[in-house]
Amino acid sequence: MKNVRLLCAAGLLAFGAVNAAAQILIGQTAGMTGSVAASVNETIGGAKLVIDAVNAQGGVHGEKIEILRMDDAFDVKRASENARVLIEEKKVVALFMSRGTPHSQAIIPWLDKYDVALIGPSTGAMVLHKPVQKNVFNVRSTYQREAEKAVQHLLTIGMTRIGVVYVTDSFGQDALEGAMAGFKKAGATPAALAPADREKPDYASIVPKLTAANAQAVVWIGSGLAVVDGVKALRAAGSAAQVVTLSNNASSGFIKQLGEASSSVIVTQVFPNERSIGQPMVKEALSLARAKGQNELSPAALEGFASAKVLVEALRRAGPKPTRARVVAALDTIRNYDLGGLEVSYSPTDHSGIDFADLSIISDGKFKR
Structure with a gap:
């Protein structure tokens, strides 16, 4: 050796x-x-x-x-x-x-x-x-399937004012297409659409768009700390909107980074329950x-x-x-x-x-x- x-x-x-x-x-x-x-x-x-x-x-x-x-x-x-x-x-x-x-x-x-x-x-x-x-x-x-499923779930449980935040790169555009397919199938439209720069998301402009629309839920398409900081900014603004993000954030580290803001956040998954023996x-x-x-x-x-x-x-x-x-x-x-x-x-x-x-x-x- x-x-x-x-x-x-x-x-x-x-x-x-x-x-x-x-x-x-x-x-x-x-x-x-x-x-x-x-x-x-x-x-x-x-x-x-x-x-x-x-x-x-x-x-x-x-x-x-x-x-x-x-x-x-x-x-x-x-x-x-x-x-x-x-x-x-x-x-x-x-x-x-x-x-x-x-x-x-x-x-x-x-x-x-x-x-x-x-x-x-x-x-x-x-x-x-x-x-x-x-x-x-x-x-x-695919992210498109995840995002479509997320929107369909929210509409099914009666949430009609749904905001979508999406990172402005190929990932964000891809997942946004899936989310829009979910709205289209239900004959609905998003209450707010907020683009977010991948390197420096401007929460000072993103969050007011969501609160002005009185969003009941937000599908947040982004990665890691960008979503963590966004959710915290949303909560700091007094919004109790249901947040849904995609499986790229399905980690224990994501939960720890969110801290108290993690409660009730929905994360789509692409594998079976990790505790289902x-x-x-x-x-x-x-x-x-x-x-x-x-x-x-x-x-x-x-x-x-x-x-x-x-x-x-x-x-x-x-x-x-x-x-x-x-x-x-x-x-x-x-x-x-x-x-x-x-x-x-x-x-x-x-x-x-x-x-x-x-x-x-x-x-x-x-x-x-």
Whole structure:
């Protein structure tokens, strides 16, 4: 076993020893620091449950999986550059669990240039589903479905004055389209529409739009601290509107950041209840977590767990000494792969993976369904 290589260039974080021999190198760029760090690091923890367990059993075809991680701090340009470094310089076999819609879009040119698979991007952007991206393999439902379900739920329970706050990037526009589809199907319109800058949301202009409309509910489309600060600003203005946000905020860290403002916030979910041990996947994940002294999972951790299961299955099907091309080809053969009560399927014309959406509400510091 060679000594651990310190992979520090461009913010590279290598977790665990990187052995030059008999290892499968997988790359990841994501915001391990910055506004989405809480949920990103929970997805990483969930993925490690799978990868550590597989490596403890000797790896895949006798080779251990090593994840080379680079922190992009949720910056689009850094995500693109990190992908280049991982693909061109580190020679990874595949990329895994990028975070963010514009960030994942920025990676695609590198994927297509070198025919490298990106497995389980942590985004539900429709642009990664349709038209099909030949090298992107999703392991979660779309934001459009989540946003549409959120609006339909609010209208069903009698809330007619619904405001929508949406971040002004490709993620926000994508999810907004889903929300508007929910309004259209019900013959309704939003009481207020408030765009929010991704870097510096102007709550002094956003919140008054919502309060002036006397919004009964707000669908807040944004990420991490931007939503946390927005909800707090809304409450400080005296609004008791029901807040709904999407699964990109489904982390324990998001609840902690909200603090007292977390009570009754609804968060859409794209995986089964993380405490439902009747679900085989959840039972397996909890068992592995408890073996490491962790008594609970978050939805974000479960997303990481599911994505890592798909990664391992792709490597298994790709055979010994997997190449980039064999990993892509292996993923396209996955049909009805059972993660444990939830199936994943791909084909050359459909890389959506899973179609599942649910709602949870934060109560007593936990997601409840």
